[in-house]
Amino acid sequence: MRLGLARLIVAVLALASPAFAERLELPSQGLENRIEFWKKVYTQYGTDDVIIHDRIHVNLIYDVASKGDQDSKITAVRQALGEIRNNLETPENLSAYAMQIRDAVMANGVPLTDASLTDLQDNIHTQLGIKERFRDGVIRSGRYVEAFQQIFEKQGLPTEIALLPFVESSFENRALSNAGAAGIWQFTRGTGRLYMIVNKRVDERLDPSKATRAAARLMLDNYNALGSWPLAITAYNHGRGGMLRAQSELGSSDITKVIAEYKGPQFGYASMNFYSEFLAAIDVYNNYERYFGQLTLDTPSMKQGVAPAATPVRVAAKTTATKPRTTQTARAAASDKYKVRKGDTLTEIAQRFNMSVRQLMDTNNLRNSVIHAGQILLVR
DSSP states (O other), rough: OOHHHHHHHHHHHHHHHHHHHHTTOOOOTOHHHHHHHHHHHHTTTOOOOEEEEEEESOOOEEEOOTTTTTTHHHHHHHHHHHHHHSSSSSSGOHHHHHHHHHHHHTTTOOOOOHHHHHHHHTTTEEEEEOOOHHHHHHHHHTTHHHHHEEEEEHHTTOOOOOOOTHHHTTTTTOOBTTTBBBBBTOOOHHHHHHHSSSSSSSSSGGOOOHHHHHHHHHHHHHHHHHHOOOHHHHHHHHHHHHHHHHHHHHTTHHHHHHHHHHHOOOOOOHHHHHHHHHHHHHHHHHHHHHHHOOOOOOOOTTTTTTTTOOOOBBOOOOTTTTTHHHHHHHHHHHHHHEOOOOOOHHHHHHHHHOOOOHHHHHHHTTTSOOOOOTTEEEHH
């Protein structure tokens, strides 16, 4: 039977390009429990909830604490696991709390043995809920997702990767991590310089459009090196070199095998969960009304988000005490950005750029008037 022209083109491309053949599949098999856990983190547990669970079997949730009583509850969980271990042959002697923990362990398919219970005691972990943060991220995503998906589509990449900022920054362009990663895509300075201009005068990590193009190129480089989208996406967190070592040591590109068996010194909780967090974020975003009700998403806006490709994001140069403040103001106005100086207030900045405080807060998605030196604000 003769193929139609369109089907023939697809067949030829699929044979010629492994990326074309596989990129549309983001497998979740074997990760269901991890994905379910992260969906709970995104939709059920808020900022006041401290989830006490197992670091390896992440969906094995023992209890939920507040920040005020988490230490006492962690101690109670550890003691309950010890009680279970001491009563393997006599479960009828268990306290009510230990029986509750035992039921949770069994429900997650963990065998009740001395060795496994010792491991569980060693792997107690806590995770904060981020329901409010994820909901806010869904609202902010309206500014960017459509444009980001177009960029990934033009690069020939899965458009779902445009949703990765839910994991990285919740679509906050002003997000700055403890490691110095910046912007919606959370590029570090070192990685950022490989794909963008990042120096004292220009930091394109804060330009959503250029940062997204950079993320697409980085992700394509990851895929070309690793040949697997789950590993390529995990490499965004763990590094391409680290995932190449995992792949080489295990002789496999199976993400579930990597998570279960790779013992690299830097391959910890964040890296082993990164891909599952991403898949959970896709599901929650695609069904956000089920979890958060009706939301009004921000509308796509060049002013509030994606800058024109030809417009660099300039960081205003530092000035000495003897130079007039108007020098920095003029430079900021030229690029529509302003770098907050020590002692600045929102009222002063708003007046300087003929804006109201409310306009300034709305433009920069500020929840309150707190700003800090070095922060970059949109001022037009």
